Amino acid sequence: VDLxxxxxxxxxxxxxxxxxxxxxxxxxxxxxxEKLPDVSAVTTSAASGDDASNHQKFQYVAxxxxxxxxxxxxxxxxxxxxxxxxxxxxxxxxxxxxxxNETKEDISHMRIVDLGDVIExxxxxxxxxxxxxxxxxxxxxxxxxxxxAALTWDSLTSPPKLNDxxxxxxxxxxxxxxxxxRALMLGYHPFCIGGSNDQSxxxxxxxxxYLRNQSALQNSKPRPLCVINIDAHLDVRPLLHGSRAHSGSxxxxxxxxxxxxxxxxxxFAAQGGQCSRNHAEYVESKGGRIYWLDQLRxxxxxxxxxVPQQFxxxxxxFPSDAAIFVSFDIDSVKGCDAPGVSCPSPVGLEAWEAxxxxxxxxxxxxxxxxxxxxxCPKVEKDRTPLLATFMFYAYIRGRSKLxxxx
Ligand code: MN
Numbered sequence: 001v002d003l004x005x006x007x008x009x010x011x012x013x014x015x016x017x018x019x020x021x022x023x024x025x026x027x028x029x030x031x032x033x034e035k036l037p038d039v040s041a042v043t044t045s046a047a048s049g050d051d052a053s054n055h056q057k058f059q060y061v062a063x064x065x066x067x068x069x070x071x072x073x074x075x076x077x078x079x080x081x082x083x084x085x086x087x088x089x090x091x092x093x094x095x096x097x098x099x100x101n102e103t104k105e106d107i108s109h110m111r112i113v114d115l116g117d118v119i120e121x122x123x124x125x126x127x128x129x130x131x132x133x134x135x136x137x138x139x140x141x142x143x144x145x146x147x148x149a150a151l152t153w154d155s156l157t158s159p160p161k162l163n164d165x166x167x168x169x170x171x172x173x174x175x176x177x178x179x180x181x182r183a184l185m186l187g188y189h190p191f192c193i194g195g196s197n198d199q200s201x202x203x204x205x206x207x208x209x210y211l212r213n214q215s216a217l218q219n220s221k222p223r224p225l226c227v228i229n230i231d232a233h234l235d236v237r238p239l240l241h242g243s244r245a246h247s248g249s250x251x252x253x254x255x256x257x258x259x260x261x262x263x264x265x266x267x268f269a270a271q272g273g274q275c276s277r278n279h280a281e282y283v284e285s286k287g288g289r290i291y292w293l294d295q296l297r298x299x300x301x302x303x304x305x306x307v308p309q310q311f312x313x314x315x316x317x318f319p320s321d322a323a324i325f326v327s328f329d330i331d332s333v334k335g336c337d338a339p340g341v342s343c344p345s346p347v348g349l350e351a352w353e354a355x356x357x358x359x360x361x362x363x364x365x366x367x368x369x370x371x372x373x374x375x376c377p378k379v380e381k382d383r384t385p386l387l388a389t390f391m392f393y394a395y396i397r398g399r400s401k402l403x404x405x406x
Contacts, residue, residue, distance in 0.1 A: 024096035024393060028063075028112040033179055036062075036113065040187035058365070058402040059110055061395075062188035064179050065089070065117035069342065070169040071198030072374070074246035075237070077342035080378020081196050082121050087377040087385035088193050088392075089114070095386075096393035107400040113188060118175040173202040173245065180206035180369065185213065189399070190369050191392060196342070197235055197373040200327045201250035207325050207369050208259055226264040226318040226366075227254060230311075230357065231329035232271045232345050234279045234290070247342070247374070250327075255286045262286030264322070266314055269293045269307070269332045269349055289314075293348065307349065308356035315364050325369040326361040328354070330388060340384030342376045351387050358391035362398025370395060 031037075042056050065085030072081050099106050176192070180203050183190045192203055207225050215222035229235065229251055236255065237248035245253060255262050265288035270280075272292055283290055291314070296307045305313075318324055331341040334348035349357075361367050375388050 022098040023094060024098070024107070024112065024396070025093045026098055027107065027110050028092075028114055030114045030116065033115050033182055036115065036182065036186055036188070038186045040185065043187035056403070058189070058399050060188045061110065061112050061399065062179075062183035062190045063112060063114040064176070064183065064190050064192045065115075066172070066176055066192055066195035066199040067117045067121040068119065068169060068172050068194070068199075069196050069376070070122075070172075071196035071245060071247040072342045072376075074169075074240060074244065075196075075248040077196070077247060077374075078376060078379060079127070079342075080376040081194060081342055081374055082127065083377045084195050084375035084385075084388075085117055085193050086121070087381055088375060088388050091385050091389040092392065095389045096396070100397060103397065105397045105400055107396050110396055110400050112396065115179055115183065118179050119172045169198070169245070173198065177202035177206045177209075181209055184210040184368065189367075190371075191395065192369075192371040193388065193392075194371065194373040194375065196247040197231070197327075197329050198245045198247050198250050199373060200229070200235075200371055201245060201253040203327070203369060203371050204250070204254050204260075204325055205257065207323065208257065210368075211323055212259070222259075224264055224319055224322045225260060225325060226266075226322040227251075227260075227325045227327060228266040228268055228311075228314060229327045229329070230268045230332050230349075231327070232269065232274050232293075232332045232348055233329070233343070234267055234270055234275045234283055235329075236279045236282050252282070255283070255288065262288050264318065265289070267291065268311060268314065269296060271345060271347065274345065306356075307353050308360055311357045312360045312364075315360065315367070318366065320366075322366055323369075324361075324364065324367045325371075326367055327371050327373070328358070328391070329373045330354070330384065331374050333387065338384045338387050340376050340378075340380030341374045342379070343374070344379070351390075354387065355390050355394045359394035359398040362395035363401050364398070365402055 039060050067082045067085045069079055069081035073079055098108050176199055180190045192199055204227055211222045211225055235248050235250055236252040238252060239245055239249050254260055267283060267290040270290055270292055280290060296310055299305055299310060300307060315324060330338050331343050332349050333351060333354050335344040335346050337351040361370055372388055375384060377385055
């Protein structure tokens with residue numbers, strides 16, 4: 001059975017961009033990673049505080065697709081997230097006015113560079129085989145090779161070949177890390193669209209390596225990386241067989257990474273009925289903070305703070321020299337607003353809150369990286385990809401306001 005339609009039937013009718021109605025596709029280009037222009041001289045020298053150059057510091061966003069749901073399958077979730085990036089891109093072409101007359105935001109100076117997907121999406125047959133694939137106890141040497149490669153590889157010229165030894169997902173993770181790291185080094189802020197949530201560890205690791213590289217170049221102390229996971233789940237499950245990552249494990253991997261401090265980790269909109277006590281205690285034992293969904297609602301009632309305002313307060317609570325990675329699992333949005341996810345819930349954030357939070361993240365000068373996970377068009381192919389698209393547009397609108405000429 002070919003699970004991947006040749007021509008995915010995404011398609012609520014929508015007006016095409018026209019000269020009198022320009023949309024985001026006007027500021028988007030597709031570029032292969034090896035041809036990505038280096039804009040780091042522009043974006044790093046922009047720290048002068050001069051508005052005109054500051055404007056350029058946040059101008060470049062790199063879109064990266066992670067079309068894999070193997071990690072979701074390893075974690076017992078619903079298949080189909082491998083189509084997330086293609087559904088997202090389908091709607092992206094048509095959405096998002098360049099000048100938003102409602103908010104008065106102008107994104108015409110923004111530059112969105114689409115680097116494509118980090119791997120070819122699985123064929124239907126390959127995908128079918130994943131379901132019956134039993135994770136073998138890995139041989140120690142293979143595990144060692146994977147870990148060594150992850151620590152040293154940052155070039156696309158010779159990616160480690162792990163597919164043949166049954167490490168296809170691990171290879172995809174390394175490629176993703178390479179894409180995100182290269183984009184950051186060249187002066188872009190990556191926006192990664194998945195695909196399963198295991199993408200968040202390679203993304204976080206790329207950010208850590210980027211900050212280390214920067215500190216070496218500038219001969220200064222590395223800026224701390226702060227990570228906020230907006231998710232119904234904590235995603236700190238142990239690795240399978242001690243070494244195989246999956247959609248439930250990215251933040252345990254992060255919390256075990258040398259150089260990352262647990263006090264710089266936040267779980268936001270977690271749902272107590274979907275998170276084990278052991279895992280919550282694990283997060284807290286590492287110094288991480290958990291903001292439960294009901295607690296956020298209660299603060300909204302008692303203090304009049306909307307959930308997006310509380311999210312903004314968390315971003316502001318991070319150290320002033322921090323770099324922030326915002327990781328958004330779209331299953332944190334309630335099922336009627338985002339049914340197309342691999343693990344839906346009838347309760348959660350509302351669509352407008354998710355959009356406003358993406359805007360807040362985009363408008364925050366310390367945010368350098370954003371990922372959006374678990375978009376699963378196999379379950380629902382229109383409303384949820386559209387929400388993801390609207391969130392991306394909100395992020396770009398937010399970015400567009402930073403360092404603007406007064
Ligand atoms: Mn998740």
